[in-house]
Amino acid sequence: MSNKYRGLLLVVSSPSGAGKTTLCTRLRQEFAQLRFSVSYTTRPPRPGEVHGREYFFVDPADFTEMVARDEFAEYALVHGNNYGTSAALVNDALGSGVDLLFDIDFQGGRQLKAKFPGDVVLVFILPPSLSELERRLRSRNTDAPEVIDRRLRVARDELRHYQEYDYIIVNDDLTRAYDVLRSVYVSETFRCVRQRAAAEAVLSGQQVLNIGGRAVTGSEGA
Ligand code: ADP
Ligand code: 5GP
Numbered sequence: 001m002s003n004k005y006r007g008l009l010l011v012v013s014s015p016s017g018a019g020k021t022t023l024c025t026r027l028r029q030e031f032a033q034l035r036f037s038v039s040y041t042t043r044p045p046r047p048g049e050v051h052g053r054e055y056f057f058v059d060p061a062d063f064t065e066m067v068a069r070d071e072f073a074e075y076a077l078v079h080g081n082n083y084g085t086s087a088a089l090v091n092d093a094l095g096s097g098v099d100l101l102f103d104i105d106f107q108g109g110r111q112l113k114a115k116f117p118g119d120v121v122l123v124f125i126l127p128p129s130l131s132e133l134e135r136r137l138r139s140r141n142t143d144a145p146e147v148i149d150r151r152l153r154v155a156r157d158e159l160r161h162y163q164e165y166d167y168i169i170v171n172d173d174l175t176r177a178y179d180v181l182r183s184v185y186v187s188e189t190f191r192c193v194r195q196r197a198a199a200e201a202v203l204s205g206q207q208v209l210n211i212g213g214r215a216v217t218g219s220e221g222a
Contacts, residue, residue: 004096004097005097005189005194005198005216006094006097006119006196006197007098007099007100008119008189008194009090009099009116009119009120010034010099010100010101010102010121010123010185010188011104011112011122012024012102013103013106013108013109013123013158013165014125014126014158015133015154015158015159016137016155017127017137017151018127018133018136019127019136019174019177020103020125021103023125023171023174023177023178023181024036024101024103026178026181026182027101027178027181027182028101030182031099031182031185033098034100034185035093035098035100035101036101037085037086037090037100037101037102037103038053038056038086039083039086040055040056040058040082040083041055041056041058041081041083041084042081042082043057043081043083045057046142047142060082066084067084070087071084071086071088072084072085072087073085073087073090074104074107074108074115075108075111076105076107076108076111078105080150083105083108085102085108085112090116094116099185099189106161109122109165110164113164118193121166122164122165122167123166123168123169123181123184124162124168125171125177126159126162126168127171128170128171130152130155130156132172133152134152137151169184
């Protein structure tokens with residue numbers, strides 16, 4: 001058995017505009033050990049987006065080659081563009097006890113859950129209403145009107161997939177929604193399947209610390 005904490009794969013999905021980027025950014029700011037999975041996409045960058053930070057922006061031919069080489073843990077067509085998660089990143093994280101955060105859609109969440117059933121936690125962010133979703137998309141001011149219209153048209157279809165998720169968080173008030181997201185994350189890190197190493201370490205005479213919302217064995221904390 002591994003002598004390390006086993007990382008979790010925290011997937012956060014929602015229709016565009018419900019607030020998942022805002023919530024995920026807060027979570028990453030609070031928990032330094034949570035690493036963001038930077039996806040590959042064929043979508044053009046938005047103003048301010050940086051290659052390698054929000055996404056790896058690739059052209060469709062490169063994306064197709066990556067699919068052929070089996071380099072994605074999951075991939076999907078979303079709003080007319082291709083998006084995919086690096087398989088190497090996921091495998092490395094699981095192998096080294098790192099928690100990974102994913103901002104991916106329900107198709108990606110479903111594929112990851114099928115591949116890593118014990119490691120994936122699926123969180124769905126629900127807007128308080130469809131009209132508030134529209135207001136947020138328009139006031140965010142990042143997409144052309146026809147792009148917003150298309151996102152609103154598919155929002156209902158995305159919402160219908162809520163049943164595939166482990167947790168649903170209504171993002172009406174940002175502070176309240178964040179409190180729930182952080183408690184889901186912290187609680188999930190303490191699942192038995194992830195904390196076996198801590199229990200085994202205590203049994204073998206080592207000291208285990210509870211640091212930053214997660215148990216750390218002496219060898220990890222060093
Ligand atoms: P997503 O990543 O799901 O597309 P964003 O995080 O970009 O959504 O949020 C969409 C817009 O709504 C942003 O302008 C954001 O500041 C705003 N927003 C997020 N959460 C709330 C909230 N609880 N109340 C009001 N506005 C919010
Ligand atoms: P955006 O273009 O607004 O950044 O993202 C559009 C949608 O694509 C969002 O629902 C986002 O969660 C999803 N998405 C981003 N990266 C990936 C990915 O790697 N895989 C999948 N399946 N969806 C993704």
